[in-house]
Amino acid sequence: MGAFSARETQDGGVFIVELLDEERGQRARILPSAGANCYAYESRHRGQVFQLLEKTEPKTAADNPTGRGIPILFPFPNRVRNGAWTFRGKTYQFENVQAAGHHLHGLVYNRQWTVQSLEAGEEFAACSMSFDAESAEGVLEQYPFPFHLTAAYTLAGGALQLTFSALNAGGEDMPMGVGFHPYFSAPIGEETDPSDCIATVPADAYWELDELLPTGRILPVFDSFDLRQGQPFEGMSFDDLFTQVSHEKSGVSRCSIEDRAIRLRTVLESGKEFRELVLYTPPNRRSLCIEPYTCPTDAANLEARGIEAGLIVLPPGGVFTGSICIYPEAF
Numbered sequence: 001m002g003a004f005s006a007r008e009t010q011d012g013g014v015f016i017v018e019l020l021d022e023e024r025g026q027r028a029r030i031l032p033s034a035g036a037n038c039y040a041y042e043s044r045h046r047g048q049v050f051q052l053l054e055k056t057e058p059k060t061a062a063d064n065p066t067g068r069g070i071p072i073l074f075p076f077p078n079r080v081r082n083g084a085w086t087f088r089g090k091t092y093q094f095e096n097v098q099a100a101g102h103h104l105h106g107l108v109y110n111r112q113w114t115v116q117s118l119e120a121g122e123e124f125a126a127c128s129m130s131f132d133a134e135s136a137e138g139v140l141e142q143y144p145f146p147f148h149l150t151a152a153y154t155l156a157g158g159a160l161q162l163t164f165s166a167l168n169a170g171g172e173d174m175p176m177g178v179g180f181h182p183y184f185s186a187p188i189g190e191e192t193d194p195s196d197c198i199a200t201v202p203a204d205a206y207w208e209l210d211e212l213l214p215t216g217r218i219l220p221v222f223d224s225f226d227l228r229q230g231q232p233f234e235g236m237s238f239d240d241l242f243t244q245v246s247h248e249k250s251g252v253s254r255c256s257i258e259d260r261a262i263r264l265r266t267v268l269e270s271g272k273e274f275r276e277l278v279l280y281t282p283p284n285r286r287s288l289c290i291e292p293y294t295c296p297t298d299a300a301n302l303e304a305r306g307i308e309a310g311l312i313v314l315p316p317g318g319v320f321t322g323s324i325c326i327y328p329e330a331f
Contacts, residue, residue: 004125004155006118014058017115019125019155025049028153028160031069034062035109036129036151039069041160043328045264052266052328054183054287067282070182071109072151072164075143077179078241078278078297079104081213085300087175094142100211105181107139108149116150124156134169146170159327166321168314176312177295179278180324184257184266186233186288192261194234199288200256201227203242203277213298216307218243227279230258233288238279241296247272255290258331265329268292273322275310292324 003023009016011029019028025044031037039061041053053069061068076085083094083103094103113129120126131149133139140146146169154161168174187197206225208217224231225240245253251272258265274292281288295310296302302309312320 002120002122004120004123006120006125006127008115008118011058014062016058017118017127017129019127019153021125021155021158024158026155026158026160028155029058030127030129030153031058031062031065032113032115032129034065035072035111036113036131037061037065037069037071037109038153038160038162041326043158045262045328045330050188050262050264050328051185052188052326054185054285065110066105066181068183070162070180071105073106073179073181074108074149074166075106075145075147075176075178076299077106077177077291077293077295079213081298081301085298086304087300092143095138102213107143111136113151124154126152126154128152145172145174147174147176159325161323161325163321163323165319166314168316168318171316173316174314174318175300176314176320177293177299177310178320178322179291179293181289181291182268182326183282183287183289184268186257186286187261188257188259188264188266189262192259194286195232196260197233198230198258198260199227199233199236199290200230200258201242201277201279201290202246202253202255203227204244204246205242207241207243207296209241212239214241214296214302216302216305233257236281236288238281240279242277242279243275243296245275245277252325253277253292256329257288257290263331265331267327267329269325271322273320274324294322
């Protein structure tokens with residue numbers, strides 16, 4: 001076996017896909033049975049292995065697929081008001097209404113995905129998984145727009161990249177949005193005090209929320225909402241939706257969680273297609289979610305009200321592709 005490997009295996013009796021970079025001590029583990037969720041990503045730093053994603057067991061992630069790892073949220077991220085949404089004058093209804101009477105996190109996060117490929121070379125390990133709405137029970141009854149999804153994970157150069165693609169396989173325009181919901185370790189070190197952990201998010205504004213749904217107003221960041229220069233994780237409490245995300249010359253936004261005790265930061269990069277970022281602190285956990293979205297919560301209904309919300313409309317045969325990259329950075 002070379003430095004890189006990609007294989008199907010088991011973890012705690014659960015079928016998984018594992019990508020390994022032995023030289024850097026990096027390992028990513030993905031659950032095909034729970035939405036192609038990458039539930040673990042670890043890396044070696046100064047002789048010790050650290051969990052960049054909040055540590056969890058595969059069964060825990062499988063049983064709670066939006067509460068651990070990196071859930072994939074499609075066809076709309078976050079909430080849809082009352083589970084109902086309107087597109088071009090027609091109203092549609094999702095069945096699974098759960099979060100305070102609203103639909104939450106889409107239709108694919110708890111579904112079985114199919115492993116399409118495993119590859120490893122001298123400089124990378126990769127896998128690809130797919131989801132076909134036309135062969136999945138109950139999806140098209142709620143969202144009558146046939147689609148094919150692909151989630152490709154690549155471990156290379158000390159970084160984990162997730163590239164997501166959505167194909168409109170139907171004959172009509174398809175409204176969509178996608179988000180990723182990574183649960184990062186914060187702090188990264190198990191012994192680090194939260195006051196020594198700094199979160200940085202390059203967003204200039206945020207959406208005003210009413211019961212976690214956007215009112216349509218966008219406000220400039222201020223005080224604790226201004227994370228452009230970093231804020232300590234200690235005492236942090238968020239379930240908020242940021243926008244006007246700044247991108248670097250390379251075209252990516254760069255968020256980070258910096259652990260000053262062990263001198264290591266976790267970096268999240270996302271492309272310009274991800275115009276929103278949700279920041280969420282799970283209660284009573286050493287975890288911070290920084291979630292890249294292509295559109296805000298309840299985007300279809302915002303657009304139906306005449307509020308521009310970045311709703312993507314794919315023509316028949318059209319493809320959306322977007323990617324995020326996560327990596328450790330010593331300092």
